Amino acid sequence: MNLFRRRSDLPLAGDATSRFLPWLVALMVFLAAIAVAGAFVINNVIDRWDHDVSGTLTVQILPAGGAQAEAATDDRVRLAIDVMRKVPGVQSVKALDKKRTLALLEPWLGGTDVLQDMPLPRLIDVAVDPAARIDLAEVAERLSQAVPGASLDDHRVWLSRLINLSRTIQWLAILVVALIGAVTAATVVYGTRTGMAVHHGIVEVLHLIGAHDDYIARQFADRAFAMGFSGGLMGLGLALPALTLIGWAARRLEGGFLPSLSLPLLGYVAIGLLPLLAAALAMLTARLTVHGTLSRMP
Amino acid sequence: MRQRPRGENIIRFDNVGLRYGLGPEVLQDVSFALPSGSFHFLTGPSGAGKSSLLRLMYLGLRPTRGRVILFDRDIANTKRYELPALRRRIGVVFQDFRLLDHLTALDNVALPLRVRGVKESEIRKHVPELLSWVGLADQLGAKPSTLSGGQKQRVAIARAVIGRPDLLLADEPTGNVDDHIAMRLMYLFEELNKLGTTIVVATHNELLVQRFAHLPRLHIEHGTISKRVRPPPEEVVE
Numbered sequence: 001m002n003l004f005r006r007r008s009d010l011p012l013a014g015d016a017t018s019r020f021l022p023w024l025v026a027l028m029v030f031l032a033a034i035a036v037a038g039a040f041v042i043n044n045v046i047d048r049w050d051h052d053v054s055g056t057l058t059v060q061i062l063p064a065g066g067a068q069a070e071a072a073t074d075d076r077v078r079l080a081i082d083v084m085r086k087v088p089g090v091q092s093v094k095a096l097d098k099k100r101t102l103a104l105l106e107p108w109l110g111g112t113d114v115l116q117d118m119p120l121p122r123l124i125d126v127a128v129d130p131a132a133r134i135d136l137a138e139v140a141e142r143l144s145q146a147v148p149g150a151s152l153d154d155h156r157v158w159l160s161r162l163i164n165l166s167r168t169i170q171w172l173a174i175l176v177v178a179l180i181g182a183v184t185a186a187t188v189v190y191g192t193r194t195g196m197a198v199h200h201g202i203v204e205v206l207h208l209i210g211a212h213d214d215y216i217a218r219q220f221a222d223r224a225f226a227m228g229f230s231g232g233l234m235g236l237g238l239a240l241p242a243l244t245l246i247g248w249a250a251r252r253l254e255g256g257f258l259p260s261l262s263l264p265l266l267g268y269v270a271i272g273l274l275p276l277l278a279a280a281l282a283m284l285t286a287r288l289t290v291h292g293t294l295s296r297m298p
Numbered sequence: 299m300r301q302r303p304r305g306e307n308i309i310r311f312d313n314v315g316l317r318y319g320l321g322p323e324v325l326q327d328v329s330f331a332l333p334s335g336s337f338h339f340l341t342g343p344s345g346a347g348k349s350s351l352l353r354l355m356y357l358g359l360r361p362t363r364g365r366v367i368l369f370d371r372d373i374a375n376t377k378r379y380e381l382p383a384l385r386r387r388i389g390v391v392f393q394d395f396r397l398l399d400h401l402t403a404l405d406n407v408a409l410p411l412r413v414r415g416v417k418e419s420e421i422r423k424h425v426p427e428l429l430s431w432v433g434l435a436d437q438l439g440a441k442p443s444t445l446s447g448g449q450k451q452r453v454a455i456a457r458a459v460i461g462r463p464d465l466l467l468a469d470e471p472t473g474n475v476d477d478h479i480a481m482r483l484m485y486l487f488e489e490l491n492k493l494g495t496t497i498v499v500a501t502h503n504e505l506l507v508q509r510f511a512h513l514p515r516l517h518i519e520h521g522t523i524s525k526r527v528r529p530p531p532e533e534v535v536e
Contacts, residue, residue: 009409011400205396208358209457210386211413212379295378298360 009206010199010216012223017191021224022231024187025278029235030242032180032278033271037243039173040267042166049159057126057136059084062149063119077122080147084124087139089132096123181281188228188285192220196293207297217290221283228282232275239271307367308334308465308496309355314364316350324350326521328364332498334464337491339507340500342518348500349393351518352467355498356390357381369464386414389458389495391468395450397442403429403453404438410461428456432486448475455483459490466490468499472506484510 012018059080064072077095084093096104101120128134140152196203206216247263263271309332316325324347332338342348353359354366357373366373368384376384389410397406407429408421426438432452442450451471458466466487472480484499484506491497498516501507507515517524 009398009401009405009412201396202398204358205398206409206413208356208385208390209410209413210382210461212382215413298357298381 025231026234033239035173035176042170059124061122092127192289213294221287224286225283228279232278307331310367312365339515387464389463389466393469395454
């Protein structure tokens with residue numbers, strides 16, 4: 001890139017800023033990469049949950065009591081299926097058999113042998129057209145009146161809290177990235193002002209021989225870009241193995257509850273652009289800082 | 299370099315006052331005009347305000363009061379972004395040279411051309427020529443730290459004149475050199491003056507002033523200025 005070859009009248013390479021800024025940017029890019037990856041993964045998870053849940057409803061039937069409990073419960077299930085099939089927008093209604101219900105409980109309650117004789121609620125999986133506007137409160141009311149012990153679970157009640165929490169974490173991640181950007185910019189401002197103070201004599205000579213402010217600002221900006229970019233690449237180099245490690249650990253945690261914690265392609269692109277963004281931020285900040293300082297000269 | 303008709307004022311001060319911060323006025327009601335193509339000494343004792351006056355002239359300071367007209371522009375009404383164009387018409391030889399220590403003699407002299415965006419091929423052609431003219435042909439790649447006082451001074455002068463300025467301001471340019479080199483520098487300034495450059499040389503070297511007694515001088519004392527025209531020929535020291 002031409003920026004790296006452009007000559008400079010200022011000996012900025014030997015400054016203390018040149019030593020610490022790349023490392024600071026590296027750390028910032030590393031943290032930003034983790035935060036960006038987190039934001040994208042959470043977004044992915046929310047989308048997946050939203051998508052999976054928006055097309056389904058679950059009807060829960062409490063087991064009937066008495067001598068013919070099993071048969072009575074089966075009747076309730078059939079009745080509930082009939083009610084749900086008549087709801088506009090419902091695409092399919094399918095009762096989960098006892099074996100499947102037991103399999104769902106197994107992760108929480110262990111071996112199914114002890115559960116075989118226990119009265120278990122029955123579940124009916126209802127697929128609905130996601131575009132259909134179903135009045136779920138009205139359907140739930142109709143269902144509970146028609147079928148004793150039946151209740152409608154649209155998953156959203158409990159899932160919405162989870163989604164809210166995820167969204168909060170996502171915004172937190174975005175805030176962290178913004179804070180990282182602000183800290184990086186503040187450091188560049190400090191470094192640039194220090195550089196201008198150290199090289200005040202040279203800056204003044206350039207100013208007095210007729211250099212435009214931008215001629216001087218560009219030299220600081222070029223240096224800030226080079227330092228920001230090299231630091232950004234270092235940070236990216238540290239972040240990629242860390243993200244791989246976190247991804248590997250997350251895959252080991254994945255169960256039926258959590259969807260796949262994979263980073264979408266856009267996430268990789270965003271993280272790949274971080275060094276360039278950090279460099280651009282450093283360059284712009286340095287340029288504005290120099291302009292601000294020079295504007296106080298006659 | 300824009301050629302101006304000789305005699306037209308290149309710079310004019312009207313009742314200019316200058317104070318640093320809340321301190322006393324270091325320059326008071328300074329009024330004078332320098333015609334284009336003129337050559338003046340600026341004399342006065344140390345601390346009289348010679349350097350402050352030069353700083354006002356090379357736009358290193360803005361006056362606290364009064365009016366400065368430079369190249370027909372009232373500086374008070376000139377936008378900040380227009381000032382670099384005016385500064386490029388002024389060459390300055392600073393008292394302490396103010397060479398950039400990390401750059402070679404060639405790069406120091408090339409600086410005014412580089413800030414103007416002159417092509418490197420032009421710079422490589424003209425700068426060595428000028429350095430040869432001031433007797434530094436064999437020091438093109440030397441850093442200021444390896445040069446003697448006189449050599450640094452010549453590099454500083456070369457940097458001031460490389461852009462062929464309309465106005466050359468030199469602050470004690472002969473302060474660090476022996477008499478022989480001081481005379482050579484003065485002859486160099488006279489050559490530049492013959493080519494049309496208006497020159498102001500600030501000095502407190504009375505001997506030098508007497509040697510070039512045919513030149514008028516601006517004399518500053520206690521922050522006020524007086525203009526002395528050339529003395530009678532019999533007083534001129536040869």
